[in-house]
Amino acid sequence: xxxxxxxxxxxxxxxxxxxxxxxxxxxxxxxxxxxxxxxxxxxxxxxxxxxxxxxxxxxxxxxxxxxxxxxxxxxxxxxxxxxxxxxxxxxxxxxxxxxxxxxxxxxxxxxxxxxxxxxxxxxxxxxxxxxxxxxxxxxxxxxxxxxxxxxxxxxxxxxxxxxxxxxxxxxxxxxxxxxxxxxxxxxxxxxxxxxxxxxxxxxxxxxxxxxxxxxxxxxxxxxxxxxxxxxxxxxxxxxxxxxxxxxxxxxxxxxxxxxxxxxxxxxxxxxxxxxxxxxxxxxxxxxxxxxxxxxxxxxxxxxxxxxxxxxxxxxxxxxxxxxxxxxxxxxxxxxxxxxxxxxxxxxxxxxxxxxxxxxxxxxxxxxxxxxxxx
Amino acid sequence: xxxxxxxxxxxxxxxxxxxxxxxxxxxxxxxxxxxxxxxxxxxxxxxxxxxxxxxxxxxxxxxxxxxxxxxxxxxxxxxxxxxxxxxxxxxxxxxxxxxxxxxxxxxxxxxxxxxxxxxxxxxxxxxxxxxxxxxxxxxxxxxxxxxxxxxxxxxxxxxxxxxxxxxxxxxxxxxxxxxxxxxxxxxxxxxxxxxxxxxxxxxxxxxxxxxxxxxxxxxxxxxxxxxxxxxxxxxxxxxxxxxxxxxxxxxxxxxxxxxxxxxxxxxxxxxxxxxxxxxxxxxxxxxxxxxxxxxxxxxxxxxxxxxxxxxxxxxxxxxxxxxxxxxxxxxxxxxxxxxxxxxxxxxxxxxxxxxxxxxxxxxxxxxxxxxxxx
Numbered sequence: 001x002x003x004x005x006x007x008x009x010x011x012x013x014x015x016x017x018x019x020x021x022x023x024x025x026x027x028x029x030x031x032x033x034x035x036x037x038x039x040x041x042x043x044x045x046x047x048x049x050x051x052x053x054x055x056x057x058x059x060x061x062x063x064x065x066x067x068x069x070x071x072x073x074x075x076x077x078x079x080x081x082x083x084x085x086x087x088x089x090x091x092x093x094x095x096x097x098x099x100x101x102x103x104x105x106x107x108x109x110x111x112x113x114x115x116x117x118x119x120x121x122x123x124x125x126x127x128x129x130x131x132x133x134x135x136x137x138x139x140x141x142x143x144x145x146x147x148x149x150x151x152x153x154x155x156x157x158x159x160x161x162x163x164x165x166x167x168x169x170x171x172x173x174x175x176x177x178x179x180x181x182x183x184x185x186x187x188x189x190x191x192x193x194x195x196x197x198x199x200x201x202x203x204x205x206x207x208x209x210x211x212x213x214x215x216x217x218x219x220x221x222x223x224x225x226x227x228x229x230x231x232x233x234x235x236x237x238x239x240x241x242x243x244x245x246x247x248x249x250x251x252x253x254x255x256x257x258x259x260x261x262x263x264x265x266x267x268x269x270x271x272x273x274x275x276x277x278x279x280x281x282x283x284x285x286x287x288x289x290x291x292x293x294x295x296x297x298x299x300x301x302x303x304x305x306x307x308x309x310x311x312x313x314x315x316x317x318x319x320x321x322x323x324x325x326x327x328x329x330x331x332x333x334x335x336x337x338x339x340x341x342x343x344x345x346x347x348x349x350x351x352x353x354x355x356x357x358x359x360x361x362x363x364x365x366x367x368x369x370x371x372x373x374x
Numbered sequence: 375x376x377x378x379x380x381x382x383x384x385x386x387x388x389x390x391x392x393x394x395x396x397x398x399x400x401x402x403x404x405x406x407x408x409x410x411x412x413x414x415x416x417x418x419x420x421x422x423x424x425x426x427x428x429x430x431x432x433x434x435x436x437x438x439x440x441x442x443x444x445x446x447x448x449x450x451x452x453x454x455x456x457x458x459x460x461x462x463x464x465x466x467x468x469x470x471x472x473x474x475x476x477x478x479x480x481x482x483x484x485x486x487x488x489x490x491x492x493x494x495x496x497x498x499x500x501x502x503x504x505x506x507x508x509x510x511x512x513x514x515x516x517x518x519x520x521x522x523x524x525x526x527x528x529x530x531x532x533x534x535x536x537x538x539x540x541x542x543x544x545x546x547x548x549x550x551x552x553x554x555x556x557x558x559x560x561x562x563x564x565x566x567x568x569x570x571x572x573x574x575x576x577x578x579x580x581x582x583x584x585x586x587x588x589x590x591x592x593x594x595x596x597x598x599x600x601x602x603x604x605x606x607x608x609x610x611x612x613x614x615x616x617x618x619x620x621x622x623x624x625x626x627x628x629x630x631x632x633x634x635x636x637x638x639x640x641x642x643x644x645x646x647x648x649x650x651x652x653x654x655x656x657x658x659x660x661x662x663x664x665x666x667x668x669x670x671x672x673x674x675x676x677x678x679x680x681x682x683x684x685x686x687x688x689x690x691x692x693x694x695x696x697x698x699x700x701x702x703x704x705x706x707x708x709x710x711x712x713x714x715x716x717x718x719x720x721x722x723x724x725x726x727x728x729x730x731x732x733x734x735x736x737x738x739x740x741x742x743x744x745x746x747x748x
Contacts, residue, residue: 023624122624182608182632183600189633190596192626193640194568197589215571222564223597226557231692234556240663248661250397250496252566252653256660258556259563266567279626286630287622289614318605318692 033101038085051149051156105276118204150174150353177324179289191220218266230316230349298331407475412459425523425530479650492578524548524727553663565594592640604690604723672705
């Protein structure tokens with residue numbers, strides 16, 4: 001496969017699709033930015049698709065072009081790692097709506113030859129998955145050995161198994177949910193309002209201007225970031241410790257370490273992410289309710305599924321708590337699907353899935369070694 | 375007492391203080407806006423001081439002048455109610471730093487004859503309490519039968535008992551904490567950054583201009599409001615129900631009821647609250663750590679206390695969870711103070727203390743009837 005230039009790092013392709021969207025609109029053309037690690041075998045049946053989270057990207061195990069940081073799942077992907085690139089061809093595609101090369105609101109609208117902005121169609125998690133399927137067709141991968149993802153990546157993995165059951169041999173769903181709760185929607189709405197309240201947002205048409213809604217996006221990121229950590233984790237990491245000072249300033253500087261940390265999270269985020277993409281992807285997540293198309297019966301989303309499922313949750317994750325994973329497992333059981341489930345203990349809240357978590361690595365490696373996967 | 379015009383509704387007085395602030399600054403003059411309900415007895419020992427929360431005010435049991443709504447604790451204060459105005463003289467004072475008549479950043483700075491803005495000194499919960507003590511001196515109330523408050527009001531009640539043990543016969547502390555956690559600080563910091571990111575904030579000097587940071591303040595309120603409700607409460611009230619529509623709009627309107635509700639919370643809040651006051655009062659709360667002045671030993675804050683304490687928490691309150699009330703009770707026990715504690719069950723999260731909660735009313739009425747109070 002080494003001569004097949006469809007595979008490798010930093011790949012991009014424009015396909016004509018079209019992607020038929022849940023809104024009724026069609027998206028064409030569709031740009032895909034993606035990376036692959038490890039070789040596809042001759043049977044083309046050893047591919048693992050990693051679905052990334054809200055602000056993630058395809059740079060799973062290679063340096064991020066904007067931040068220079070190592071890949072976000074470097075501890076998971078590579079030779080001898082849980083997603084073993086000696087065995088598997090691991091692929092990650094920047095999701096539709098994002099800003100790292102796949103089609104999104106910053107892409108050129110062929111109808112105007114200007115960036116879409118808010119003319120980009122509102123997309124759903126299912127739309128992201130349908131788009132990915134088009135790229136996999138292009139890569140001539142009919143069936144995935146596994147589709148895996150945490151958080152929004154888990155939503156995509158669930159949707160893959162539901163929309164394309166014959167194409168998914170196994171699915172690993174980490175720290176995720178089958179539907180966004182009222183509280184999930186509420187936090188996202190705060191972020192969207194923060195962006196839209198920034199006058200530099202300019203109704204989404206800021207691409208040609210000198211100003212972008214960086215302040216609004218930073219506030220959105222700060223609010224979201226709190227939900228990614230546990231109260232226990234924040235207390236353990238920061239407590240009420242002061243930042244670079246002996247005493248309170250009696251002012252509005254970042255006196256506390258946790259303030260300084262949050263401000264840093266906000267300000268660095270805006271250097272790597274597009275505010276409109278944040279609007280579109282949070283909207284897709286809020287719209288996510290896998291049971292909705294099945295009269296509210298989640299089990300029906302997996303009727304007759306032959307996919308093997310592995311669910312992982314973290315006990316300190318209050319964004320998508322263990323109860324949400326249990327709901328999914330119950331539905332899979334009711335649908336007669338093979339499902340294993342483990343709740344892992346971690347002080348790090350939702351973000352645990354992104355961190356070095358040896359137990360998670362063992363569970364995933366074990367799941368992929370067992371039976372007939374790959 | 376009926377002829378004493380220091381008592382009654384919608385009262386205001388300017389006192390020369392000064393209030394000696396924790397920052398080292400002195401505040402002079404100090405304006406106080408307050409209300410009282412029920413008559414002070416001849417012994418002047420039947421007064422109950424209600425301390426209000428972050429965005430609360432003195433209109434406990436009378437119509438709010440800006441919103442026209444009934445008093446925020448009308449179910450608690452009145453003849454025959456738990457804070458029985460046939461027995462007690464119930465007083466509530468707008469806190470220092472607020473915007474309903476007591477001195478705050480919108481007040482005139484005598485040094486410039488312009489509004490203080492960010493030249494207003496940063497204050498603490500203890501400063502609020504010291505100011506209240508000056509007003510009580512003016513009212514010739516040496517000792518309170520009870521000081522009571524929920525949330526930030528509870529912080530003040532604890533501080534009253536700690537700073538002025540001889541002036542506080544009993545204290546009722548509801549849904550509160552003895553110190554702001556890293557997560558508490560983080561949420562407040564998001565709100566402050568949202569306000570300061572609004573160009574209409576203008577460094578706090580917006581009073582003379584046509585614009586105020588309403589959008590930033592609305593975002594701050596939205597983020598905070600989520601923390602006042604439980605996940606369970608939000609799901610029960612809104613779930614994923616759509617707002618005034620049959621299907622998702624595939625746009626960025628408030629499709630979901632919870633979005634519409636949050637936007638409403640944000641937009642109505644800005645009509646009644648000053649953004650700079652929000653900055654100052656959240657700062658005071660973040661600075662709050664009652665044990666700090668006692669080498670981190672909370673019990674020492676109550677050494678030798680003769681005050682009788684009643685602590686109430688709510689099981690669904692994740693802002694100031696029951697564990698925080700337990701910490702206080704343990705400290706009171708260690709200090710040898712008389713303390714009763716009850717955790718009440720409610721689906722309404724932190725805001726339960728503001729709602730009609732019959733069990734809370736019974737606990738408070740019982741506490742005030744028992745023994746020698748009032």
